Amino acid sequence: MELNVSDLTVTRGGIKVLEDVSFAVKAGEALVLRGPNGIGKTTLLRTVAGLQPALRGEVSLDREQMAYAGHADGIKAPLSVTENLEFWAAVFGTGSIAPALQAFDLEALAARPAGALSAGQKRRLGLARMVVTGRPVWVMDEPTVSLDTSAVQLFAEAVRAHLAGGGLALLATHIDLGLAEARVLDVGPFKAKPPALEDFDGAFL
């Protein structure tokens, strides 16, 4: 399994943000995207995950292989931690949620309503959801926000286990996770140049 992204051009609000992005991630590898705020990392990740169409270019794997975690955790406050995870396990058709609970040290919190969790605990639950999906490609946008150092370690362990199991990961993060398998890609050079004014729809863009 290999994720090949070739000449991908992504848009936000009809404006090109990143142009001709190409990279490849093999099974067992992680790629960390770097770049200043607003450069379009989120847009790139959403496009790779198939949530929005690309203007040009190709992503070799289809969205059925990917699990996406954005800024929001997708947690329902009235449901317990177990119920939240069980729901996603049922939707993605995977079995037990025990490994996910264990990976993010949530066992003690399993029966607690998700609404009663702290921000960091919620984040851990959101990340545990990725384990539950059973998808080989993890696409994650700022996964370490509001995690403390020990939780970041947990997360790094989980990613490592995922990679060891033949998965691959695409992350946008500023924190060094200490992953030996991770390569870093600076998306800065892909910043889109303003389009020529003489295009077909040149009067617009």
Next chain:
Amino acid sequence: MSSIWEYANPKKFIATTDRLLPWVSALALGLMVLGLVWGFFFTPDDFRQGSTVKIIYIHVPSAMMAINAWAMMLVASLVWIVRRHHVSALAARAAAPIGAVMTVIALATGAIWGQPMWGTWWEWDPRLTSFLILFLFYLGYIALWSAIEDDDTAADLTSILCLVGSVFALLSRYAVNFWNQGLHQGASVLRAGALAGDTEERVSNVFATPLFISMAGFLMLFIALVFLRTQTEIRARRMRALLARERMQ
């Protein structure tokens, strides 16, 4: 090269419509003045309806354009969905307020006409009700356009709303017909064109010619306004695009 889709280029559209606009506007003005003056002053009074019948020269053309404007929006929306030409989406956006105003004119003139004829300003007659519902559809469509900031998203959503709305508008028309059989006479204009209208239910020939001129005038007026408003929309969109472009640098 000379495909009709070339005009979907915003620059080409503006250049072409700039040249056409004076002619279309002049034609609209001429036909409307001719049709309305002829209709108001040089046709006999109807033997039953008296001079009130003359409001027909505004009522019927505006009612016709109210429906045709929606039809035009439907076609433009389909073009946007299939071919993704921005001008098409903007033309649909431009036509909506015109159609809404035409609907209001048709409803208002209908009320003014209905008062002396039926003795009431408003009757829940199928045709009147359908127009009121059509007006609501226009309002929703316009509101959706103005509520969404991203142009392409707005174009996509309003196009789908226009398609779904068209089906429901037709459905409402039949539902309303079923709900109440009304006072309004059937659409008699086209029959008048085909036959020499001599029975009293038909709009007879004396009235028909100025009516057709007036309808052509309203059509030209609609085209001129759509051209003008589409140009405005294109320029507004270009302005936003240039601002965004500046932010990129």
Next chain:
Amino acid sequence: MIALLMRDLKLAIRAGGGFGLGLAFFLIVVVLVPFGVGPNSGLLSKIAPGVLWLGALLACLLSLDRIFALDWEDGSLDLLATAPLPLEAIVSVKALAHWLTTGLPLVLAAPVFAILLNLPTAGYGPLVLSLLIGTPALSVIGTFGAALTVGLKRGGLLLSLLVLPLYVPTLIFGAEMARRSIEGLNAQTSLLMLAGITCAVIALLPFASAAVLRVNLR
């Protein structure tokens, strides 16, 4: 799909506002009408089917914006969109959950509230039947409206403006069916039209809703 349905039902029950709010609103509408038109029981029984239909419709409208807005805010919708379920199925399940939590309770409550409005005895059966057939259409059409306005901050008012005109045919045939049955007229046409509309929107509208949702997600 069943998991999604169960989750939505669970959320509606636990968070409150699902079953309760719609019903309470329906009751309030029914109570307010006599204050508005006067306590003449003859008049009330004449307008009862229409008022009950209108009340059910408005109560339905009240909870529409919750169909997608909550899932949108907390990011679940992104995940559902990447899940191995087609978006059309998700939309249909959402509509079903809305009907079960809002439409069905309204149908069951309608005969009780009908007492307040002096609905003639002959009207109970047709009224409940028309609501039972018609309210699923309200939920499905409402889901389309909710999908249209999901990304908007002040979508609630716009949602009503978009959805209410789409409710016209359902309201007409539904109320007409109840009214005609009471007056002893032939109500079969309205019944068939109502059922036809419901079947058609259930079959076709989820495609439009899913398309709209895809646009809103990007």
